[in-house]
Amino acid sequence: MLTIWGRSNSLNVQKVLWCCEELSLGYKRIDAGGPFGVVNTPRYLNLNPNGLVPTIEDDGLVLWESNVIVRYLAAKHAAGSLWPEDLRVRAEADRWMDWSNTTFWPALRILFLGLVRTAPEKRDPQALEQSRLKTAEVLRIVDAHLATHEYLAGSALTMGDIALGCGAWRWMALPIERPPLSNVQRWFDLLAQRTAYRKFVMLPLS
Ligand SMILES: N[C@@H](CCC(=O)N[C@@H](CS)C(=O)NCC(=O)O)C(=O)O
Missing domain, CATH: 1.20.1050.10 (Glutathione S-transferase Yfyf (Class Pi); Chain A, domain 2)
Known part of the structure; x- marks a missing residue:
């Protein structure tokens, strides 16, 4: 199961959410960042020491940096479309x-x-x-x-x-x-x- 941490009005979180929607990927999203806090808790900092959103966890893989997350999801699920093969x-x-x-x-x-x-x-x-x-x-x-x-x-x-x-x-x-x-x-x-x-x-x- 894919989990995404990040408030939905964040530019960088939106990249991931848009990508998931294009690929019809199911996920659980946890509000974090801005008024939701969470990002400075020890548990979150253990996932993402930058204390920023987004962060994802996918089958045990923890990733942060929005562009890297989009690349990962596109390569995994959208070779030949969002992730060009050429x-x-x-x-x-x-x-x-x-x-x-x-x-x-x-x-x-x-x-x-x-x-x-x-x-x-x-x-x-x-x-x-x-x-x-x-x-x-x-x-x-x-x-x-x-x-x-x-x-x-x-x-x-x-x-x-x-x-x-x-x-x-x-x-x-x-x-x-x-x-x-x-x-x-x-x-x-x-x-x-x-x-x-x-x-x-x-x-x-x-
Ligand atoms: N280079 C990082 C930047 C992440 C970033 O700056 N995220 C902002 C939201 S767009 C953030 O976490 N701000 C603090 C907060 O929301 O509490 C990425 O692309 O993921």
């Missing part, structure tokens, strides 16, 4: 997963946390604007790539779309000015057609 296609999907964590989310994080989780009087407008501009700048890289790719790693949804798609929803849902990026918009509209994406990712920001 090495080159898989490398592309992998690349967007890493890029999402190292470039996209660090750009957007300040704006997201500022607008969604910070009281108006405590916001730093300059930092928020910098974050908005930086996110728009890095999204132009995605937009150029999607000019010649239907999804991030080619003609079908892969784990690469799952990693970036969770952050992309936050960008689309924030009450901000967004530069027109027609290929990103087309890709986002494709994701929004998926029941699993709507169910686990396209939720009110919190």
